[in-house]
Amino acid sequence: MIKVLIPSGALGISVDPDALERGLQMQPDIIAIDGGSTDSGPHYLGTGTCKYSRASVKREWRLLMQARARLGVPLLIGTAGTCGTDSMVQWLLDITREIAAEEGQSLRVATLECSQSPARVAQAFDAGTITPLAGAMPVNREDITGCSNIVALAGAEQINAALQTGAEIIIAGRSTDTAVIAALPLARGCHPGGAWHGAKIGECGALATNNPATGAILIEFDTEGFTVHPTGEGVRATPLTVSAHMLYENADPFILHEPGGHLDVTAATYTAVEDDSSVRVTGSVWHPSERYTVKLEGARLAGYQTISLVLVRDRRYVEAIDQWISQLREAFVQREGSNIAGDYGLEFRLIGSNATLGALETRRQEAHEIGVLVVITAADQQAANDIAKLLNPYLLHYALTPNEPMPTFAFPFSPPEMDRGGLHEFVLNHVMTLERPMDAFALNVVEVGT
Amino acid sequence: MSGSKGHSGLVQDIRSKNAGPFWITIDVFCTDNAAFALLCEALSSQAVADALCTPADRLQRFDIAGLSVIKFSAPREVVQGARADRDMHGASYGVLIKELIDAL
Numbered sequence: 306m307i308k309v310l311i312p313s314g315a316l317g318i319s320v321d322p323d324a325l326e327r328g329l330q331m332q333p334d335i336i337a338i339d340g341g342s343t344d345s346g347p348h349y350l351g352t353g354t355c356k357y358s359r360a361s362v363k364r365e366w367r368l369l370m371q372a373r374a375r376l377g378v379p380l381l382i383g384t385a386g387t388c389g390t391d392s393m394v395q396w397l398l399d400i401t402r403e404i405a406a407e408e409g410q411s412l413r414v415a416t417l418e419c420s421q422s423p424a425r426v427a428q429a430f431d432a433g434t435i436t437p438l439a440g441a442m443p444v445n446r447e448d449i450t451g452c453s454n455i456v457a458l459a460g461a462e463q464i465n466a467a468l469q470t471g472a473e474i475i476i477a478g479r480s481t482d483t484a485v486i487a488a489l490p491l492a493r494g495c496h497p498g499g500a501w502h503g504a505k506i507g508e509c510g511a512l513a514t515n516n517p518a519t520g521a522i523l524i525e526f527d528t529e530g531f532t533v534h535p536t537g538e539g540v541r542a543t544p545l546t547v548s549a550h551m552l553y554e555n556a557d558p559f560i561l562h563e564p565g566g567h568l569d570v571t572a573a574t575y576t577a578v579e580d581d582s583s584v585r586v587t588g589s590v591w592h593p594s595e596r597y598t599v600k601l602e603g604a605r606l607a608g609y610q611t612i613s614l615v616l617v618r619d620r621r622y623v624e625a626i627d628q629w630i631s632q633l634r635e636a637f638v639q640r641e642g643s644n645i646a647g648d649y650g651l652e653f654r655l656i657g658s659n660a661t662l663g664a665l666e667t668r669r670q671e672a673h674e675i676g677v678l679v680v681i682t683a684a685d686q687q688a689a690n691d692i693a694k695l696l697n698p699y700l701l702h703y704a705l706t707p708n709e710p711m712p713t714f715a716f717p718f719s720p721p722e723m724d725r726g727g728l729h730e731f732v733l734n735h736v737m738t739l740e741r742p743m744d745a746f747a748l749n750v751v752e753v754g755t
Numbered sequence: 756m757s758g759s760k761g762h763s764g765l766v767q768d769i770r771s772k773n774a775g776p777f778w779i780t781i782d783v784f785c786t787d788n789a790a791f792a793l794l795c796e797a798l799s800s801q802a803v804a805d806a807l808c809t810p811a812d813r814l815q816r817f818d819i820a821g822l823s824v825i826k827f828s829a830p831r832e833v834v835q836g837a838r839a840d841r842d843m844h845g846a847s848y849g850v851l852i853k854e855l856i857d858a859l
Contacts, residue, residue: 343776346836346843440777440830549822552782556774556828558817607838650838661847663839665808667854682838730837731776 306527307490308333309503310536312369313520314510316340316382317357320365321537324511324521328536329372331523336369336380337485339508340397341387343602343731344554351604351729353454355386355393359400362386366397367404370474374410379468381475381485383459389479390454391420397476398751405754412474412754415467418747419478421455426601426737434738436598441734448732452603455733460564460599461500462742464488470750479602481563482508490526498589501568503531505561506550506586513550516540530587532578541582544575564600564742566593596738599745603733608650610725611689613679615700616715625705626655626675633703641695649692650682686724693722762797762859765790769856771849776835779807779845780828781852791823797859803827806851827852 310333313320317340341349345356355362373380386393394416405412427449429435437444449455456479465488467475477485486504491497503524506513510520519537533542551570552558561568573588622629630653637651656676659666679696683689700721702711739745764786771781783798785791795818804811809829817826833840842848 343835344773344844347776348836438777442777442834545822549782549784549824552780552819552822552824552826554772554774554780556778556780556815558819558824558826652839654841661841662851663841665806665848665851667806667851728838731834734775734777 306525307335307493307495308523308525309486309489309507310336310523311486311507311510311521312336312338313365314339314508314512316365317355317362319520320368321520322368324519324537325368325372327538328521328523329376331534331536333376333378333523335378335489336373338369338382339384339482339485340382341384341389342482345387347604347729347731350388350390350454350456350602350731351606351727353388353390353392355388355396357387362397363400363404366400367408370401370404370408370410373473374408379473379475381464381468381477383464383477383480383482383485385476385478388454389419389456389477391418391478394418394476394478401474401476402753410754412752413470413472413750414474414476414753415470415472415748415750417459417463417467417475417477417480418749419456419459419480419745421457421601421745423450423452423455423603426455426603429737435601435735436738438600438734438736444732444735448605449603452605452732453729455601455603457737457745458564458600458602459746460484460742461488461491462565463746465492466743466748468492470748472750483561483563486524494528495526496528496530497591498568499530499586500526501561501563501591502570502573502586502589503533505568506533506547509550509553511535511537511540512553513547514540514542515546530585530589533584533586535582542584544577544584547584547586548573548575565597566591597742598736598738601733601735601737602731604729605732607728607730608682608684609686609689610728611681611686611693612723612725613693613697613700613721614717615677615679615721616674616717617677618674618715619712620673622705622712623672623675626658629703629705630655630677632705633699636703637696637699644695645692647684647688649688650680651692651696652680654678654680682728686726690722690724697721762794763853763857765794766853766856769849769853771845771847771852773831773835773845774828777831778828779831779848780826781849783825783852783856785823785825788820788823791820791825794856795825798825798856800827802855803852804829806855807848808832
């Protein structure tokens, strides 16, 4: 039997100290936590940076390092620093060094690097070992070499290789959310279907319970299945909350693809345990695949953006907002087009009308004010900012008709132009075939602390 | 999102979320098994595809009786975070389906 404590859904979003403490009292064999995903968009992978503040990551990592020292069990994180690039593995290793020194801890730390050279991935593409997944857009060699960062998602095999180093702390780059939880149970002979299924249920911490905000959860794995134990005060897992979690962020509610195979939970059964807060799950099936593949994620720079926001409160202009925007755009392009070098994008999103859904919006409810969010995309930041400055007088004073007093609209900020920096976009939705699981990954062990 | 009249009364909650950057998934939680059976009958996949402006043959549907959930998944028409994307997490697509159910 293996007990895995998951202190929260991701490092940096908060750890509930009480729920953590109750989890520690259950004597877990490992503390495992996720450090990120693609959920927050392509910026983080594109730039190799973390969504969460260094201060909050360090604060929570310290709590977990203290907990690890108290129990003497491994502490494992996957997808370090939101995107799991090598730069973020080193970033978290630096934080670990700082904490170890401050806490007087002496540690062996294993790092698992998952970044891929775009040139190497392009070679694999040429060799035919890159395969698109369902829903993938077509890519060519240039799309791949144009990526600023590409990562391969580590599975249980790579995580286990890190665990087998005997390190007290394992900092893994991009990993599947489930692999960091399933790895040890799989290595210790627990039921494979149960290991992957339990890992999926635990990957977001307490999200599979009636009180997701409490964060922590403990999964107990064995040779037949797994049992879910929330650790927050008064928190309950029910057959419904647990089984429903297979739906979450999963296109197929019964199938989960992982490196080396897929999980099928069609025949799984969920039973409330006597304490009425835990759930027992059996019947999940793991199907090994013939080829060993790892998923790739890549992001590239797609331009630079500047945004402006102007607020329209005049009833006449609100009622004619589409006409006003159309005329304003036409006038701007006609009068200023020759002053702008290079391609650019100019988009108006009408907050209060259709800013959220765009062309999918079906309602045209009368609004009393409209926020006009202007998004300018150009080849570099200066160009985007210059275009926004050219546009500003139009947003400030453009009149709906030729023979009316010059109107003025509301700007909430000075300067009105806000540079957003680089726009990154996801490129790859593919898997790469490997001869051996460690072929695309690098494992290192270092000593840190006093 | 809770409904209180007509077909909307059959629904306890609707959530939508990315399933990775290239897919969107929408879960319609019905109030009970009877509501689930009624909504399965009333809510066509074509209507959902039309609301999402996606071809019907790209839309996957799962009627999950054990959970009283109807789940729809489809490739995103705009990839998460691309220049034209307006909803980074895909959080608002469920609103369209709620309004579709309200109007049934």
